[in-house]
Amino acid sequence: METEAKDKITKTLSPELLQKINAYWRAANYLSVGQIYLYDNPLLKEPLKLEHVKPLVVGHWGTTAGQNFIYVHLNRIIKKYDLDMFYIAGPGHGGPAIVGNVYLEGTWTEVYPNVTQDGAGLKNLFKQFSFPGGISSHVAPTTPGSIHEGGELGYSLSHAFGAAFDNPDLIVACVVGDGEAETGPLATSWQSNKFLNPITDGVVLPILHLNGYKISNPTILARIEDDELEHFFKGCGWNPYFVIGDDPLTMHELMASTLEKVIGDIHAIQKNARTNNDNTRARWPMIIFKSPKGWTGPKKIDGLQIEGTFRSHQVPILVDADHPDHVKLLENWMKSYKPEELFDKNGTLNKELSELAPKGNYRMGSNLHTNGGVLLKDLHMPNFHDHAVHVPSPGAIKASDTTVLGYFLKEVITLNRDHHNFRVFGPDETLSNLLGAIFETSNRQWEARTEKDDEFLSPSAEVVDSMLSEHQCEGFLEGYLLTGRHGLFNCYEAFIRIVDSMFTQHAKWLKVTLELPWRRKISSLNYLLTSHVWQQDHNGFTHQDPGFLGHVMNKKADIVRVYLPPDANCLLSVVDHCLRSRHYVNVVVAGKHALPQWLTMDEAVIHCTEGIGIWQWAGNDQGSEPDVVMACSGDTPTLETLAAVSILREHLPDVKIRVVNVVDLMKLQSSSEHPHGLNDQDYDSIFTKDKHIIFNFHGYPWLVHRLTYRRTNTKLHVRGYKEEGTITTPFDLRVQNEIDRFHLVIDVIDRLPSLGSKGDYLKQQLKDKLIEHKHYVSEHGKDLPEILNWKWNNIDKAK
Known part of the structure; x- marks a missing residue:
């Protein structure tokens, strides 16, 4: 040739x-x-x-x-x-x-x-x-x-x-x-x-x-x-x-x-x-x-x-x-x-x-697209309050968080269509992640042959999710952001690990460009991780890996942010913030299955702005020191923590409980290590200096220990995913990893010996309940009715 x-x-x-x-x-x-x-x-x-x-x-x-x-x-x-x-x-x-x-x-x-x-x-x-x-x-x-x-x-x-x-x-x-x-x-x-x-x-x-x-x-x-x-x-x-x-x-x-x-x-x-x-x-x-x-x-x-x-x-x-x-x-x-x-x-x-x-910006070294922040324009953003879930009281209703978010993203796409500067990327998981509302305004970009039973395919669109490759979706989005546009990558939590090294390279790029005055800031790389570890009814062990969070946390504090919103209103507030941000890598983890909704939109905005907070409505330590701090981060751990609190408050009403929810994971770090971190005084005011902290966490427990190792209070006991799982029910997966309500209550009892026989009897009841649960799931293939139908009760009002 x-x-x-x-x-x-x-x-x-x-x-x-x-x-x-x-x-x-x-x-x-x-x-x-x-x-x-x-x-x-x-x-x-x-x-x-x-x-x-x-x-x-x-x-x-x-x-x-x-x-x-x-x-x-x-x-x-x-x-x-x-x-x-x-x-x-x-x-x-x-x-x-x-x-x-x-x-x-x-x-x-x-x-x-x-x-x-x-x-x-x-x-x-x-x-x-x-x-x-x-x-x-x-x-x-x-x-x-x-x-x-x-x-x-x-x-x-x-x-x-x-x-x-x-x-x-x-x-x-x-x-x-x-x-x-x-x-x-x-x-x-x-x-x-x-x-x-x-x-x-x-x-x-x-x-x-x-x-x-x-x-x-x-x-x-x-x-x-x-x-x-x-x-x-x-x-x-x-x-x-x-x-x-x-x-x-x-x-x-x-x-x-x-x-x-x-x-x-x-x-x-x-x-x-x-x-x-x-x-x-x-x-x-x-x-x-x-x-x-x-x-x-x-x-x-x-x-x-x-x-x-x-x-x-x-x-x-x-x-x-x-x-x-x-x-x-x-x-x-x-x-x-x-x-x-x-x-x-x-x-x-x-x-x-x-x-x-060539001359001027025709030179390849000075092409404006290669310094994308020069071309970057703000997104036209809808009012996320318009998509709020009505929450008459904590836990009164259930909703799918990502379904709610889908309607917000639909509006983001619509408002920015004429500006050609926002796209959603994902490896054929957008519908599975229950973000299908976006297909009410946009198809999927696809130039190959189409057939009559295809759905949502067209040559021009704002969604690129028709290629089953996390590598390509990540690369497409990075190239899009680096040339001055905005976007979001939705992915199964377990399989975002495929792009670990790509994330690393992009985070390093952002870190270095912060040190170069001539490089303009670009739009943040936004990950929405869903179909997460805690509900994999038919997929099982292969689809359970929350380890991306730990990988992200290794990078420079100036660059990375991790958010674990507990409900849909918090998710809306967090994603609105992330889409407006510049020069970060934002990781947001949210579930797609219907779970209880805890906060009104006004409450969610305050909570997410602070990133961490005491949920006074859930605890009973107002006016006194708590006996135990029940902390949680992530939608499923939050559910199980509140269910554990309800058991404790019903059966051991004299135990003073403080409930803490963490949305912004970086709040756990010291302020000397991360700009979002709490100083020691604020951390101690939330978690106390010497009370036991039972922390129910979405990911691997060691990550919370890493983030808090410098803190005064060493009585931190973290529960999280510990590499146990199979094809089973959602609650059974929590039981296998001991983040469920029963194990949480038992943990509190074990750490408060002053509870005496009241604690001993409750502990025995909960151990019996765990056996009953295991038999029920094995026979019926679903969780106990009291688990499926559980609702938070406002105990103080009930009294």
Whole structure:
């Protein structure tokens, strides 16, 4: 196919332009090598010495020349057609390429004025790379023009598609490394073209960069035949173009002519779709770009082949005190790019070359979409009070919290439809999570074939939940947020763990960008986790894992927030707050099954604003010190805690009980550790300094212990999920993990020996009740009527 492709080369570039593009590429390659190796002598104005080389040389060369090649050609096509385009660098450590190109186009100096466009600036540019206090070896938040952290592989295409949604004039050029292409998320990403609307969305242009090797192994896609590769991508719905070779001048012409065809295809698809209102799924073009690993680098070192092998993946020449003779090899390599032809005597790129780059915000390093906070506009928000559940008294009625929320989200979608800046993402679980009300205003975006019995599918919509991949939904949403929009990700609680590492990378991105004044804050990443651990009637043990909360809590306090609203009105208040927030990761856990509703909307707003509170209506310690503090966090633990309190107050009325509910989990941390945390005085005023605290928690018990380990009161006893479960009834699952009302009351009795025989008799009754429960569930397949029909009674009024 290589020969065939070369035969089709047309003369797109004039000889003069061809030489200029090649020179610009040489300049980018020179800067890349300099970043990896040099501490001083950036223009080689004196013979290179070992002291000019960094004491620790780290970086990755293998992918760099190929990415430089792509960048310069995208510059040409942007400038010719005035394209709104930016670059996503998928290969993990392509930092030298993107940093160098952003510097050459002038953006780096505008953002970092100390890195000037001269010899002194080049020295700063080189020194900062992989150097203490500098920048990383991969594309990072510090890199202008980037929305994609290059440290972990697999998400470049999903980020690209997220950026393209609702951006009809945007082209996202996404370079996919052949190592990255072997990851599960990336392999799935090729199917994302079934969700791109040619009328209302932008375009993703994948450029699969095949250079043959990973760290020390060949790559799969580079070792299959070209016709098989072509069939694979055509089968995924793409129209692939091949650019293959190793001769620079031939490759420049081939890439230039290929990009002309690709942009022609894109414009033709868009013109047809937008002129004729034709939503037919497009066969978008992509490029398969094959070039040698470590292209233009050293051919052989110490008798070993370097270029075109895995040995060029990282640092191709070791230059240190143990290899002093390699200094000359490095100097020869850098001089092969002829820097004296590229930079003037001051170290500034020659004007005839600098003019090849686009200007202003057409430069990929300064494209406004890559600093999404610049474009971010506030959501138009409905009044969540309008969706309030009427609660005549605590626990008087039941409701499905997420069903109520669905109607609120429906209105959010409707109010923001014309602004094209809000979407709901999820892996085919939106209906299961009882958020179906949103389909009263929006369908699901879907570009593939439809059949008569399909539901809620259309080419344009605000919901993207038709792809059963948590990775893609997370990546889509991240790309959407990073380019200046808003969204929400709904997911089963247990399976959000699939994106643990993606969440980690995004949280790190937010943390670093807070430290960069030029980066604007973006909309928060909002997770709604439902179908949670405490009600998995038919799914069982596999669907029980509340561990995402602990994972989130490990991240920087400036970034993460975790909310466990106990009822629907609290959920409305919390989600309204989260959707309005900026630059956080908000995790909200809420159930979908009907449970008692506790607070009026006015009460819920106060409670959620405070994040933690004593529920005076539930306890009986007013005017005195409590004997025990019954604390709870999460809808199901709250239900069981209040049921336990009702048993205690009926059978042991002299026990003074304080009931505390926690919505904002960060309140448990010290104020010195988290901005939401309570100071010690406020914590002690709620939990006391020395009374037993029975804390019923939604997740793993150790998390509460972690959050409170510095507190004065050490009499904390946390109950939560302890990895017990099967296919069983909701209450039996609580019993198996001992968060149920009976175990809670027994715990109180055990910790208050002063209760004497009254406590002993009640404890025996509850143990009997647990046996009765087990037999009843085994025989009838449902919970005891007294459990199913239980309601909170206002004990004080009853008296």
